[in-house]
Amino acid sequence: MNIKKLQQFLEENNLPKFRLGQIQKAIFMDGVSSFSEITTLSKNLREKIEKEMQLLSFEVEKVLVAEDGQSIKALLKLFDGNLIETVLISPKPGIWSACISCQVGCAMGCRFCATGKMGFKRDLTDEEITDQVLFWRQYLKKNSKLFGNCNLGFENCDVKNIVYMGMGEPFNNWKEVSESIKILTDEKLFGFGSRSISVSTSGIADGIERMANEFPQVNLAISLHFASDEKRDRFMPVNKKDNLEKLRNALKKYFQITKRKVFLEYIMLDGINDAALDAKLLADFIHSIGNTHLLHINLIRYNMTSEELKPSSKTRTQLFKQELEKYNVNTTIRKSLGEEIKAACGQLAGE
Numbered sequence: 001m002n003i004k005k006l007q008q009f010l011e012e013n014n015l016p017k018f019r020l021g022q023i024q025k026a027i028f029m030d031g032v033s034s035f036s037e038i039t040t041l042s043k044n045l046r047e048k049i050e051k052e053m054q055l056l057s058f059e060v061e062k063v064l065v066a067e068d069g070q071s072i073k074a075l076l077k078l079f080d081g082n083l084i085e086t087v088l089i090s091p092k093p094g095i096w097s098a099c100i101s102c103q104v105g106c107a108m109g110c111r112f113c114a115t116g117k118m119g120f121k122r123d124l125t126d127e128e129i130t131d132q133v134l135f136w137r138q139y140l141k142k143n144s145k146l147f148g149n150c151n152l153g154f155e156n157c158d159v160k161n162i163v164y165m166g167m168g169e170p171f172n173n174w175k176e177v178s179e180s181i182k183i184l185t186d187e188k189l190f191g192f193g194s195r196s197i198s199v200s201t202s203g204i205a206d207g208i209e210r211m212a213n214e215f216p217q218v219n220l221a222i223s224l225h226f227a228s229d230e231k232r233d234r235f236m237p238v239n240k241k242d243n244l245e246k247l248r249n250a251l252k253k254y255f256q257i258t259k260r261k262v263f264l265e266y267i268m269l270d271g272i273n274d275a276a277l278d279a280k281l282l283a284d285f286i287h288s289i290g291n292t293h294l295l296h297i298n299l300i301r302y303n304m305t306s307e308e309l310k311p312s313s314k315t316r317t318q319l320f321k322q323e324l325e326k327y328n329v330n331t332t333i334r335k336s337l338g339e340e341i342k343a344a345c346g347q348l349a350g351e
């Protein structure tokens with residue numbers, strides 16, 4: 001929803017200022033799916049806005065719901081024809097997290113990621129980013145009765161968390177991403193708390209420092225995946241510019257400013273980064289940063305997007321976790337959701 005256009009519409013039609021508050025509340029808080037549902041407005045006004053304004057900046061091409069009802073993926077067609085994907089995940093009953101995209105494709109080229117294989121097409125605007133959350137808010141309102149863990153009405157069936165972990169690298173589109181965070185945390189609009197928002201980066205060092213200064217309360221996640229420069233260079237081109245030493249320094253500065261927990265994502269790749277030596281290198285990296293209690297490793301199952309790579313077995317993942325714990329590193333094996341509908345980490349490719 002383009003707020004500036006809405007303000008302009010109200011001014012051009014000489015409508016009183018309080019109308020803006022009424023419309024914003026209905027759209028952003030109540031999750032109406034069309035202007036005609038805003039019953040605090042006269043019928044004539046509803047019809048006029050419906051004709052002249054767009055609620056969402058895309059059309060919904062397809063929505064896929066996983067069999068367990070814990071993840072839902074939407075394919076969205078932007079007005080220029082480009083396609084993006086967004087995912088809604090319920091890791092716990094009643095908790096829904098929206099995983100949103102910030103670019104069409106991605107320039108970072110991580111070898112294990114379907115989005116990376118698409119290449120970069122364009123940045124999303126702040127409106128296109130926040131409209132994904134708006135869409136899920138509307139979707140949950142309309143479909144709340146469909147989901148077993150969510151049958152208590154809209155109150156208990158809303159988006160609670162937002163993660164910038166869909167298509168794209170947030171720090172490559174920081175202007176629009178930072179604007180979108182302001183919209184999501186604006187009390188008159190979405191009203192999310194900063195701590196319910198997470199930004200995930202492939203490891204752009206100056207982006208990490210910028211985020212610490214601009215949004216110290218927003219959560220940070222880093223796709224680390226490898227604890228040696230040699231392996232990270234091979235699989236994540238970002239490492240050629242921002243290697244592990246730069247990442248270490250950026251994290252040190254991040255902790256000086258925020259003192260907040262950071263999640264390091266680590267996909268488990270069979271025979272590539274899942275040996276005892278890899279765990280030792282990872283633990284050394286963590287301890288070299290300091291503030292070990294603020295660093296948390298999430299071990300993630302690799303969702304196959306490439307023939308050359310295979311996921312580590314459950315046993316190997318468990319052993320890797322034990323190895324890290326020997327070195328006093330906080331570690332969780334994260335449950336993978338949405339693989340069957342290609343909505344899991346690294347699987348989004350606009351298809």
Ligand code: SF4
Pocket residue numbers: 106107108109110113114115116117166167168169201202223346
């Ligand atoms: S993992 Fe993230 S940064 Fe890397 S290519 Fe995929 S979308 Fe881009």
